[in-house]
Amino acid sequence: MDFKRDFPIFKQRPELVYLDSAATSQKPQIVLEAENTYYEKLNSNIHRSAHFLAEEATLAYEATRQTVADFIGAQKHEIIFTRNATEGINLVARSFGETFLKKGDEVLLSKMEHHSNIVPWLQLKEKIGIVIQYLDIDENGQFIFDGSQVTDKTKFVSLTGMSNILGSIPNLKPIIAAAHTKGAKILIDACQLAVHQSIDVQQLDADFLVFSAHKLYGPTGVGVLYGKEGLLKKIPPFLGGGEMIQEVFEQSFTPADIPHKFEAGTPNIAGVVAFKAAIDYIRQISFDEIQKIENELTTYALEKLSRLPDLTFIGPKKAENRGPVISFTMQGVHPHDIAEGLSQKDICIRAGHHCGQVLMDAWGLPATARISLAFYNTKNDIDQTVKTLEEVHKYFT
Amino acid sequence: MDIYAQNILDRYKNPLHKDKKLDATASRKEANHSCGDSIEINLKIEGDKAIGYSFAGAGCAISMASADMLGDLIHDMTTDEILALKKEDIYEMLGIEISLRRSKCALLSLITIQNALIEKQEKLKSWTDYI
Numbered sequence: 001m002d003f004k005r006d007f008p009i010f011k012q013r014p015e016l017v018y019l020d021s022a023a024t025s026q027k028p029q030i031v032l033e034a035e036n037t038y039y040e041k042l043n044s045n046i047h048r049s050a051h052f053l054a055e056e057a058t059l060a061y062e063a064t065r066q067t068v069a070d071f072i073g074a075q076k077h078e079i080i081f082t083r084n085a086t087e088g089i090n091l092v093a094r095s096f097g098e099t100f101l102k103k104g105d106e107v108l109l110s111k112m113e114h115h116s117n118i119v120p121w122l123q124l125k126e127k128i129g130i131v132i133q134y135l136d137i138d139e140n141g142q143f144i145f146d147g148s149q150v151t152d153k154t155k156f157v158s159l160t161g162m163s164n165i166l167g168s169i170p171n172l173k174p175i176i177a178a179a180h181t182k183g184a185k186i187l188i189d190a191c192q193l194a195v196h197q198s199i200d201v202q203q204l205d206a207d208f209l210v211f212s213a214h215k216l217y218g219p220t221g222v223g224v225l226y227g228k229e230g231l232l233k234k235i236p237p238f239l240g241g242g243e244m245i246q247e248v249f250e251q252s253f254t255p256a257d258i259p260h261k262f263e264a265g266t267p268n269i270a271g272v273v274a275f276k277a278a279i280d281y282i283r284q285i286s287f288d289e290i291q292k293i294e295n296e297l298t299t300y301a302l303e304k305l306s307r308l309p310d311l312t313f314i315g316p317k318k319a320e321n322r323g324p325v326i327s328f329t330m331q332g333v334h335p336h337d338i339a340e341g342l343s344q345k346d347i348c349i350r351a352g353h354h355c356g357q358v359l360m361d362a363w364g365l366p367a368t369a370r371i372s373l374a375f376y377n378t379k380n381d382i383d384q385t386v387k388t389l390e391e392v393h394k395y396f397t
Numbered sequence: 398m399d400i401y402a403q404n405i406l407d408r409y410k411n412p413l414h415k416d417k418k419l420d421a422t423a424s425r426k427e428a429n430h431s432c433g434d435s436i437e438i439n440l441k442i443e444g445d446k447a448i449g450y451s452f453a454g455a456g457c458a459i460s461m462a463s464a465d466m467l468g469d470l471i472h473d474m475t476t477d478e479i480l481a482l483k484k485e486d487i488y489e490m491l492g493i494e495i496s497l498r499r500s501k502c503a504l505l506s507l508i509t510i511q512n513a514l515i516e517k518q519e520k521l522k523s524w525t526d527y528i
Contacts, residue, residue, distance in 0.1 A: 395400055
């Protein structure tokens with residue numbers, strides 16, 4: 001099945017080889033149509049005006065909330081729409097962190113977190129003096145964890161479900177269990193994980209979980225924050241404004257109930273509505289099918305790339321416990337030059353530190369080149385890339 | 398395959414000013430963290446003139462070639478003339494079209510050499526001066 005037919009960009013740019021889906025995925029026609037239809041038929045502001053159009057728009061917006069809740073095994077009112085996953089982590093760091101953490105409390109991260117799961121905690125450190133600890137990462141991109149890293153001082157754990165740099169899917173279960181034994185809460189950054197396998201927040205027992213629509217074939221400007229009902233009720237609103245209040249007086253206000261108390265101002269209504277189409281689309285294909293295709297592509301890419309001279313994989317070398325994200329370096333060719341060479345042949349990859357400077361510094365790497373695949377990619381995409389990489393290598397050495 | 402103009406590739410592969418020993422009187426390191434380029438420029442200043450130039454570092458072909466060619470460009474310039482260099486001078490020196498996504502690669506050496514000269518002054522150059 002040629003899934004590229006579902007994605008208009010490949011019709012507009014027939015030569016495009018897009019291997020940067022971990023940065024943002026391409027969007028299927030059905031999502032673009034949903035956004036367009038919203039503006040053509042439903043456009044009005046939600047949750048306020050007393051007319052039929054606002055009601056229809058509200059129903060469409062809230063339908064996505066239900067779809068997202070079903071998608072990860074949550075209750076509808078445990079789903080909060082944000083601008084992106086970054087905002088979700090900031091919300092937790094600020095609202096939960098400033099309410100429940102105090103000077104000297106420890107927050108446990110890992111060295112392969114995206115900057116979006118490091119900086120909000122560093123900001124909290126600057127503000128209230130928490131202590132940040134990091135799990136080390138082994139060469140397969142797994143957390144090095146023996147239980148001792150979660151201590152009596154650990155009050156919060158915030159970890160990635162799949163590395164955007166290495167592609168590895170770390171084993172979270174023992175850490176979540178250890179955190180909960182100590183009474184610490186845990187947030188999972190599922191930006192990459194949610195794209196490649198189904199998530200059940202009940203089974204995972206995550207207290208908070210974030211992901212973004214734009215990596216999941218949906219529009220930009222929509223993020224999801226899941227939080228356990230009890231916790232969301234206990235923490236204060238993050239941003240203040242319209243929508244998030246029940247009553248406002250000259251000197252005080254009463255916030256709305258969850259989830260609306262965390263959704264201040266007019267949200268990206270069209271984006272949220274269109275996100276439902278994206279989730280419906282991938283559920284229709286099914287994660288079984290997506291994983292089958294992506295595993296086959298990853299295995300194929302690893303095998304082909306491993307034959308290239310001077311190429312070193314950064315992270316897992318096999319297709320197990322990973323998603324379709326592959327980082328590598330090439331002796332004698334800077335990653336930026338690799339990306340430039342590929343770019344001239346219509347091939348898009350990412351080069352740099354991938355917003356993961358802590359890991360790059362820990363491993364002594366200035367930069368890597370990163371290929372990230374989606375189910376719409378083909379073996380032909382990989383063949384073209386490998387052929388061009390051979391030429392790039394020859395050009396520089 | 399022809400990724401860059403020949404002059405860029407030549408200066409990247411066979412630099413003239415890289416890792417030269419120098420009795421430096423001014424020195425500065427700068428990096429483009431997001432691309433993984435980093436350079437250190439060492440200058441020997443006598444009177445108001447730069448009479449010696451050397452750089453060290455690692456980065457893409459454009460950043461390294463730019464740093465190397467800068468050594469020729471600033472030869473015999475006064476420190477004021479170096480401080481007056483603009484991004485257009487660097488683009489002209491490189492002789493190739495620089496896209497937005499490569500502008501930081503091309504200009505890393507410029508911001509480094511200028512900051513080497515004004516390090517002790519109050520206002521270091523920042524990327525907002527150029528991009």
